[in-house]
Amino acid sequence: MLAIIRFSLQDMLRHYKPWLAMAALVAATNMLFLGLGGYRNALHQEFGEIPYDDLIVQESNTIGEVFGSRLSPEIGDKLLALGISRVIPEIHDFTGTSMTNIITLRGIDLERYQQVNSFKILAGRALRPGDAQRTSMIGWRLAARLGLSPSQEITLRGRQFLVMGTFQTGAYVDNEAWISLEDAQDLLGYGKEVSVYIIPDEGILKAGDSLPGGVSIIERGLGPLTNSDQFKPLFRIIEIIYHALGIAAILTLANVLFRIAWIHRRELAILRCVGFQSHALVVYLLSQALVLTWVGVILGTLSTALLFSFLSTDVVGMSLHPSISLQTGIAALGQSTGIALIGTVLPAWWFHQLNLVHQLRSE
Numbered sequence: 507m508l509a510i511i512r513f514s515l516q517d518m519l520r521h522y523k524p525w526l527a528m529a530a531l532v533a534a535t536n537m538l539f540l541g542l543g544g545y546r547n548a549l550h551q552e553f554g555e556i557p558y559d560d561l562i563v564q565e566s567n568t569i570g571e572v573f574g575s576r577l578s579p580e581i582g583d584k585l586l587a588l589g590i591s592r593v594i595p596e597i598h599d600f601t602g603t604s605m606t607n608i609i610t611l612r613g614i615d616l617e618r619y620q621q622v623n624s625f626k627i628l629a630g631r632a633l634r635p636g637d638a639q640r641t642s643m644i645g646w647r648l649a650a651r652l653g654l655s656p657s658q659e660i661t662l663r664g665r666q667f668l669v670m671g672t673f674q675t676g677a678y679v680d681n682e683a684w685i686s687l688e689d690a691q692d693l694l695g696y697g698k699e700v701s702v703y704i705i706p707d708e709g710i711l712k713a714g715d716s717l718p719g720g721v722s723i724i725e726r727g728l729g730p731l732t733n734s735d736q737f738k739p740l741f742r743i744i745e746i747i748y749h750a751l752g753i754a755a756i757l758t759l760a761n762v763l764f765r766i767a768w769i770h771r772r773e774l775a776i777l778r779c780v781g782f783q784s785h786a787l788v789v790y791l792l793s794q795a796l797v798l799t800w801v802g803v804i805l806g807t808l809s810t811a812l813l814f815s816f817l818s819t820d821v822v823g824m825s826l827h828p829s830i831s832l833q834t835g836i837a838a839l840g841q842s843t844g845i846a847l848i849g850t851v852l853p854a855w856w857f858h859q860l861n862l863v864h865q866l867r868s869e
Contacts, residue, residue: 524765524766525794525798528802532755532759532842533805533806535755535841535842536802536805538744538747538748539806539837540806540834540835540838541813542744544810544814544829544834545828547829547831547834548828558725558726559706560705560726561706561707561711561713561725561726562703562704562726563581563702563703563704563722564577564701564702564724565720565721567720570702571598571726571727572598573600574597574598574600576701577699581717581721582700585703585705588710590705590708591706591708592621592705593705594615594621594622594703594704595615596612596614596615596619596702597612597613597694597696598610598611598612598702610648610681610682611662611682611683611685612682613684613688613689613690613691614684614686614687616633616686619633619684623679625673626673626674626675628673629655629656630655630656630657630669631656632673633670633685637686640668640689641668642660642662642669642685643669643673643684644682644684645672645673645674645680645683646674648680648683649669649672651681654669654672656669662685663694665693667683687700711723713728752841752845755845755849759795759798759799759846759849760850763791763795763849763853764852764853788854791850792847792850795845796843799842799843803839807838810830811830814827814828
């Protein structure tokens with residue numbers, strides 16, 4: 507069996523040009539698969555694991571946690587009158603003049619925002635009661651995008667805010683700039699209104715409830731998760747392209763294997779005559795197919811990793827940084843091995859139907 511494998515690999519080296527082209531096709535297929543998985547991993551990391559137990563009170567038919575809504579202070583008073591123990595207002599909105607300079611903005615109640623927002627300070631300090639006007643804290647990804655650090659200033663709607671610190675949450679929030687609720691109301695022209703109220707899930711209100719005046723209750727974190735669903739149609743298109751490339755790779759591989767085996771049909775028939783079993787042809791073809799696809803996997807993985815190392819996607823003020831997880835890498839290897847196995851079946855079956863005597867007479 508080792509002799510057949512050695513003969514197969516030596517044959518690949520003698521006819522390397524078609525194999526290089528096939529390896530490039532497998533690598534392209536692998537890059538699509540890894541790219542799709544990388545962006546799914548990024549979205550899951552940003553939006554999929556937000557451990558909130560609170561509820562969001564927002565204007566109906568809006569995504570208040572992302573794009574903001576407008577609620578009057580009377581709504582907060584009604585919530586307190588219902589017996590809700592904690593009603594914390596926030597403003598969520600965007601600033602910027604184009605898609606390239608959008609900044610996600612959050613106005614926070616300096617007295618109570620740490621009761622409902624968990625974060626780790628990476629540099630500087632967090633905002634606290636008594637801080638001067640026009641001070642801010644920013645997520646580390648926004649800081650990296652703008653090249654800012656504590657004691658520098660960030661421009662929000664033409665006004666300068668002093669950066670007091672940078673923070674990390676491990677979610678999409680790392681793209682935000684936080685300022686005091688009063689500064690946000692003044693900056694955005696909200697008056698006394700806010701975007702959302704954050705309340706505990708105490709059983710008084712539950713997700714799906716509504717209040718008079720077009721106000722709805724949802725689970726906290728559902729808004730950003732719903733917003734991430736906008737990428738699903740794009741992912742479906744990429745999946746279709748990936749499957750089409752996979753089918754093309756299988757058919758092309760089968761054709762290349764058939765042509766290589768046909769060129770060496772007489773040598774393969776002689777090997778059968780000197781004692782090799784009928785499955786030697788399968789080993790011959792499969793050895794070439796596996797080496798080819800695994801080389802394609804290595805090339806595709808290295809290319810994708812290199813691309814991801816300097817690639818980030820800014821979407822509505824949020825930076826997505828795709829990455830290759832171990833699970834995705836193993837799945838890509840499995841997919842490519844499947845291409846090798848399926849691509850081997852057809853030429854192997856075809857050659858088993860050929861008459862051995864006719865192959866020996868081949869010149």
